[in-house]
Amino acid sequence: QQQVKQSPQSLIVQKGGIPIINCAYENTAFDYFPWYQQFPGKGPALLIAIRPDVSEKKEGRFTISFNKSAKQFSLHIMDSQPGDSATYFCAAFYSGGYQKVTFGTGTKLQVIP
Amino acid sequence: DTAVSQTPKYLVTQMGNDKSIKCEQNLGHDTMYWYKQDSKKFLKIMFSYNNKELIINETVPNRFSPKSPDKAHLNLHINSLELGDSAVYFCASSQAGRAVYFGPGTRLTVL
Numbered sequence: 001q002q003q004v005k006q007s008p009q010s011l012i013v014q015k016g017g018i019p020i021i022n023c024a025y026e027n028t029a030f031d032y033f034p035w036y037q038q039f040p041g042k043g044p045a046l047l048i049a050i051r052p053d054v055s056e057k058k059e060g061r062f063t064i065s066f067n068k069s070a071k072q073f074s075l076h077i078m079d080s081q082p083g084d085s086a087t088y089f090c091a092a093f094y095s096g097g098y099q100k101v102t103f104g105t106g107t108k109l110q111v112i113p
Numbered sequence: 114d115t116a117v118s119q120t121p122k123y124l125v126t127q128m129g130n131d132k133s134i135k136c137e138q139n140l141g142h143d144t145m146y147w148y149k150q151d152s153k154k155f156l157k158i159m160f161s162y163n164n165k166e167l168i169i170n171e172t173v174p175n176r177f178s179p180k181s182p183d184k185a186h187l188n189l190h191i192n193s194l195e196l197g198d199s200a201v202y203f204c205a206s207s208q209a210g211r212a213v214y215f216g217p218g219t220r221l222t223v224l
Binding site for chain 1: 117153154155156157158161169203205209210211212213214215216217218
């Protein structure tokens, strides 16, 4: 049962563009929504995270937008660079218990010069 | 100053063999995990330990046996390896209510 649906599966943008990756969740108990960035041959690295009490969070060029009523959240990468080319995973879990983190299926982003 | 480390990075072995992967975290976290990432990049949790106690055990063949000697270590032993076990295995850790941090992964290839 896929509790976090992520789209698109892959994305190609030009340098300077703003790729947007979307995720939708089902479990209303989820209260922590991190995004991970994974380069080939490396482990997923925490990029940015949000809790549902805010609608937006920015860290550098990365922004999470959160829509609690729609149970959706998205990652925006401003002024994307070739170095941002990686696979991005959204995730969700209930932080009050033992974190059984549910991951999205991943989006492979390619930023072309 | 590695946060979550695991060894070996690569593991190539024959079907039927037994192998182990070791993991250590120096973040002081109380929860550790094993995740499996398949060829399609899907990340699936296998096990989770909190303070050395098993708390999450997904539907994983009993050929996989985790062991946590202390809060900072979580090892994974796999018996009678099968072709379908080929994947990248990630160790991870977290502190209650906070994000999970991953190790660099162990790429297991079963021939």
